[in-house]
Amino acid sequence: MQSAVKPVIGPRKEVTDLTGRVAIVLGGALGIGYEISRAFVLNGARVIMVNRKEEQGDEAIKKIKKEAGDNANIEWIPCDMEDLKQTKETFTKIRSEEKRLDLLVLSAGINANQYSETNDGIDRHFQVNWLGQFYVCNLLYPMLRRTSKLPDTPAPRIVFLSSELHRATQKAVHFTSLDEINNPKMGPAELYGRSKLAIILGVKYGLLERVIKPNKDNIYALSVHPGAVNTAMQQQWKDAYPGITGKLITSAMLAVGRDVEQGSFSALYAATSPDIEERGWNGYYLTDPGEKGKESTQASDPHLGAALWNLSQQVLKGKLGDDAVIDWNAIA
Template sequence: MMWSTADVPDQHGRTALVTGGASGLGLETARVLAARGAHVVLACRDPGRGRAAASLIGGRTDVVPLDLASLASVREAARRVRDRYGRLDLLVNNAGVMFPPYRRTQDGFEPHFGVNHLGHFALTGLLLDLMREVPGSRVVTVSSLAHRLAVRGARPQEARAAAGHRSVVAYGRSKLANLMFARELQLRLEDTGAATASVAAHPGVSPTGLWENGAPAWLRPVSGVALRWLAQEPARAAVPLLRAATDPLVAGGSYLGPAGVAECAGGAVPARSARAARDGLARIRLWERSQELTGVSFG
């Protein structure tokens, strides 16, 4: 039987933080977690949209301002979470950008790499001590089918590249970095005996707000066909994220995605990853460079 949102276990007594929880996959993930009883924290760039989403979700739902394009904002958001909550059961690193209209983050990084990877890397490092001793706690990092486009690897040495805000390859590199980070984090959690597991997931193809800024002109015919014939609505696309976050049978280090053709749609099953994501030395180099760029150390 295919795993679905009906299989999400009871979440009462658990606190979950979802980045980008005001819309799309984040909103759907947060909605199901709250419906199952979790205390959900929406970490959103626009607090107004976050409050509107919290009202829609209901239950115990809070909002924390978070702009992943600013490491100062990441640190402030982490401080607020640490001040308000004594523990964290789930951290869902979901928010991201794709073909954004701006060229660099506030800290001078190429936007895909800076927001999608470095912002979440820093946030996780700043919050992890709220999770390490919590039984069943998990960090879920959202990757993408596009990670397979990064044939030359994550390229952290190009973190401050001037170009890339309209680059499919730059987006792919950031999503490869997400997957590499999730796997390296799992190994380090195991080495320290932490109770926390790190799991990755991808949603397949879904018409979320990431497409609002528009794909490059050459990609639009392809993306139009993909969204019309292969995509699934955000509620279904969030199922791999929810399984990664809540299914007790999913082991740390797993990577989940849709079960259908080319992993574009369908239920949540183990997903295929590019060879680059399994390169242990490259993961270590990415980790060390990410610590240098963010100033955040995991200890």
């Protein structure tokens, strides 16, 4: 949990010139994602925001253009991370139409809540916070590889939003089967924590160790903790823990939380700071701009990371067919 002092002092904001670069921001029309989209546009990038609801996208574009001017290069595309088929169709289309991708920020997500399953029959936290966004990364990776080979182009970056609440994961988590994932006996914080643990593992022991290093790709992948942030997601604690407990947790989070713009700073740093390449911080988990996080023991377990990677691809193939996951060596 963030200290009450930190939201006032805040982490530093750092965004470099992004003229000519293309960014895709999942969850880009709301909360932290909106602030990331806004910062990218104000610094010259072309931005594609992806959210569920059209009114969210329309309102975000209106607000950003009011600040950046009508010529701001921003658009919105609908997609629901609870629908794997829709995810496949949406991002396959983007891959076929776009010429480059420099920045991929995966900030869609749900907060801790009661157990429920998506229409795909998967724990909602796991699918929205990890599996769906992992799949987006797979579908768009050929674009990142192509962009990385362009002359005079900074290394593309992939940034996932994780959380210090990855520490709330049950010790019995092994990522061995979908039956294990679909466990209605797990509490809201444990479900949420497991999905955020998956992000740290997936970045470090999946993308970095199983894709970027073997391919010798000039691409950086990171996960970040935004801090306790005063977004609408904090209200979900009331659904997660009905009654006085949920109200108390919500009040506590709002009392110590950062404002939404401050909540975007870690992701903006990971996505744009020259420090990342200069320090060789590939696969790292950051808790503030320039600050390496101290992962839990589970988040530092390469065997758990391998199991997650294998299970994630297995589930996608089981739900969408053997050709669902595209070749990580492909170039669009």
